[in-house]
Amino acid sequence: MKPEERLAQWLGESRNIVFFGGAGTSTESGIPDFRSAAGLYRQEEQLPYPPEVMLSRTFFMEHPDIFFAFYRSKMLHPAAEPNGCHRLLADLEKEGRLQAVVTQNIDGLHQKAGSSRVLELHGSVHRNYCMKCARFYSLEEVMAAEDTVPRCQHDGAIIKPDVVLYEEELNQETLYNSVEAISRADLLIIGGTSLTVQPAASLVTYFKGARTVLMNADPTPYDAKANLLITDPIGQVMERVAAILSAG
Template sequence: MQNIDTLASWIEQSGNIVFFGGAGTSTESGIPDFRSAAGLYQTEQHLPYPPEQMLSRSFFMKLPEVFFDFYRSKMLHPDAAPNGCHRMLAKLEQAGKLKAVVTQNIDGLHQKAGSKEVLELHGSVHRNYCMGCGAFYDLEHIMATNKLVPRCPSCSGIIKPDVVLYEEPLDQQVLFGAVEAISQADLLIIGGTSLTVQPAADLVSYFQGSRTVLLNMDPTPYDRKADLLIADKIGEVMEQVERKLGI
């Protein structure tokens, strides 16, 4: 409880909070993470190819049918709902305290909870573009198409999800926005991330504020640097903080 009290107090004292999150932010919404013991990379050993290989640009270009079979079955969770962390962050933004969410997630749950300033480092499953003509398609179109590989009705080009695959660079505008937000924050809350995926994990090094909070079930390379470390479910933690603050 002391850690909850401390986090609530720091949030109350802060006016420029940034949240940096990863897959662990959404596990309580029923979306598996990648690198934990129960994560996608550990449990999907029966697949014909390693998940990391199937989520690469070269694999997508070479075997789009296999990519989309895996993508639809393992990466899309259209019925997932925001959990206590997503909802609390949205409330902090509405209160003028939280200035940005920087996320490695592609599920769109922060926006679903009401957050407006969300910097999606790895893109979003809710945006899809034709590789031929650039036409936009939403997630519903990808889910509803009868063909294994979704193609544009206008030009027959492959419709690619606007997600950053392995071997692809991050969007520079989003990356610069994340650097700017983190460097200006007075409180950085890091949650649900192993801090091992580069270059996203290096973004926390731009923080120049006074307090860093790390909420993660498993140890990370950043544990020693955190001013407050809470190894508990992030949604439950944020719900407790919400009750403490009465927002």
């Protein structure tokens, strides 16, 4: 049985699916990942500072102009569209099979595809708040700001994207809800993540079910624990799975 056929079978037999995803989920939508050969972290020689430095809280506070120049050019992809993975997960949620998407991504593509139960561990580029008065600003307003550093129209304070930077803690409620969803799942699909970024990567250890599917182009520390390993592009695989499900 082909891997996509096995996955389709397990999806059909499951009623409490959770998807745990990372940057590789969105690469087929045109958004670069971080650690692959073509990833963002391999472009350090082209950048004024290492990405890990520019994406830190300290750097954001000390050099907001450089931060936002990097953020706008490398982290924002407003034209990106959901791929086969995002679409199938949204369909599974509508059918009542998928209970949650736990994502390390900040691009909002799961919601754009139609998913509503999305737990965003690292925040979202679509939410932005004034650091003084907490007024909300959309991604479009941040991108349209005349200055390099977007500022609140009411008090002139910096508008900070609601994304988790290095040196910042993850939202505790989102962490709790993620642990709860994963621990109750009967099928866990891990997709497009190296499982090396903590504490997010440790969340998969809370899974108590019998079936784990791991979909990633490169090896991960969790490979030996997976019941099904798939290394083909995740969007293409999920499109084939969707076709199998619709034909069956």
